[in-house]
Amino acid sequence: MMEHLNNDFLIDYLHGQLPPEDDALAHAHLESCASCRGEYEAEAALGEALRSTARAEELEFPSMIAAEIWQQVRDARPSLASQLASLFRPAIAVPVAAVAVVALYFAAPLAQYAGTPAKHVSANYYLEEHAAQQAQNPLGERSPTAAQLIESSAADIGNAADLAEAADAPPLAMMAAADASR
Amino acid sequence: MGAPRVPLEPPTPEQKAFLERAMQQYGKATYNFAYRLTGNEADARDLTQDAFIRVYRAWRSFQPGTSFLSWIYRIVTNLHRDELRRRKGRFQEELPEDNAPANFGGQRPLAVTPIEDYVERQLGEPLSKALGQLSAEQRQVVVLADIEEYSYQEIAEIMGCSIGTVRSRLHRARALLRRLVERAQRPT
Numbered sequence: 001m002m003e004h005l006n007n008d009f010l011i012d013y014l015h016g017q018l019p020p021e022d023d024a025l026a027h028a029h030l031e032s033c034a035s036c037r038g039e040y041e042a043e044a045a046l047g048e049a050l051r052s053t054a055r056a057e058e059l060e061f062p063s064m065i066a067a068e069i070w071q072q073v074r075d076a077r078p079s080l081a082s083q084l085a086s087l088f089r090p091a092i093a094v095p096v097a098a099v100a101v102v103a104l105y106f107a108a109p110l111a112q113y114a115g116t117p118a119k120h121v122s123a124n125y126y127l128e129e130h131a132a133q134q135a136q137n138p139l140g141e142r143s144p145t146a147a148q149l150i151e152s153s154a155a156d157i158g159n160a161a162d163l164a165e166a167a168d169a170p171p172l173a174m175m176a177a178a179d180a181s182r
Numbered sequence: 183m184g185a186p187r188v189p190l191e192p193p194t195p196e197q198k199a200f201l202e203r204a205m206q207q208y209g210k211a212t213y214n215f216a217y218r219l220t221g222n223e224a225d226a227r228d229l230t231q232d233a234f235i236r237v238y239r240a241w242r243s244f245q246p247g248t249s250f251l252s253w254i255y256r257i258v259t260n261l262h263r264d265e266l267r268r269r270k271g272r273f274q275e276e277l278p279e280d281n282a283p284a285n286f287g288g289q290r291p292l293a294v295t296p297i298e299d300y301v302e303r304q305l306g307e308p309l310s311k312a313l314g315q316l317s318a319e320q321r322q323v324v325v326l327a328d329i330e331e332y333s334y335q336e337i338a339e340i341m342g343c344s345i346g347t348v349r350s351r352l353h354r355a356r357a358l359l360r361r362l363v364e365r366a367q368r369p370t
Contacts, residue, residue, distance in 0.1 A: 076190035
């Protein structure tokens with residue numbers, strides 16, 4: 001007669017956890033061995049008793065559990081870390097970044113002066129500089145050459161009048177001559 | 183339970199909806215599972231509450247398409263084990279020699295107790311009492327294998343151990359359970 005199946009083997013068989021060949025072996029043995037079948041039924045009965053007890057004692061979900069959980073959720077306050085992290089949310093980070101970029105764009109020319117203190121410039125420097133610029137400006141009122149330029153241009157105008165007179169003279173003279181000849 | 187209170191973050195709308203749905207669909211099963219493990223309603227409430235708070239915190243780590251029930255059973259199982267360790271101060275995995283599975287050998291007693299007898303004799307109370315005498319791990323494995331009817335593979339994933347460990351724990355737990363129940367039934 002074949003050796004009896006031990007209970008560990010029967011428990012695995014009962015839970016359908018034996019490899020197929022062992023499962024077939026157990027099945028065949030239980031068909032022919034009353035002793036093992038009895039033991040198997042006792043194991044099966046234990047499982048059934050556990051389930052029926054669980055069903056009989058089944059409890060409803062107490063509403064106080066949900067109430068307590070929701071209370072904890074309602075009391076939840078954001079931690080410092082999450083508050084800081086929330087600053088990097090797109091809804092905040094994008095506009096902030098846009099403003100920063102625009103500000104940086106306009107502030108960039110100032111940046112080259114940043115750090116170096118402004119040099120002290122005396123008013124005399126500006127006055128001298130201004131005078132020097134004026135001196136070089138041919139159209140400046142205070143340019144020393146201005147008077148000369150005006151004089152020379154006036155002289156040019158005078159010459160031009162003479163030339164014009166000279167140019168006009170022959171026709172006039174010819175007219176006079178023509179009158180005279182008539 | 184004595185879990186450290188790390189402050190909760192306010193929920194996002196999705197997170198709130200997730201928690202609401204989780205409690206609606208799985209609150210009862212989770213609570214009953216916790217009750218099976220703890221054996222009393224007050225501890226089951228605490229355990230269930232802690233488990234859902236953990237779900238709330240870690241809701242993003244839930245993989246859609248996987249079993250939510252397995253996930254929360256895993257959370258409950260871990261919390262239950264941690265709580266018992268905290269209470270006992272030490273972890274008692276091994277049973278005394280007395281509780282080792284009986285080696286019936288050739289002369290084991292012929293089992294004559296049919297399924298109906300167990301149920302008809304109203305085993306509920308002695309069985310619940312016997313469950314309470316198992317170690318946390320043994321109780322977990324019996325509840326998962328025989329009441330929730332998970333496979334050894336699934337139980338290994340829930341309990342975070344090997345299939346071999348599941349198998350040996352279940353064997354021991356059932357052997358002990360049968361002894362305790364038979365002792366309780368024996369007329370004195």
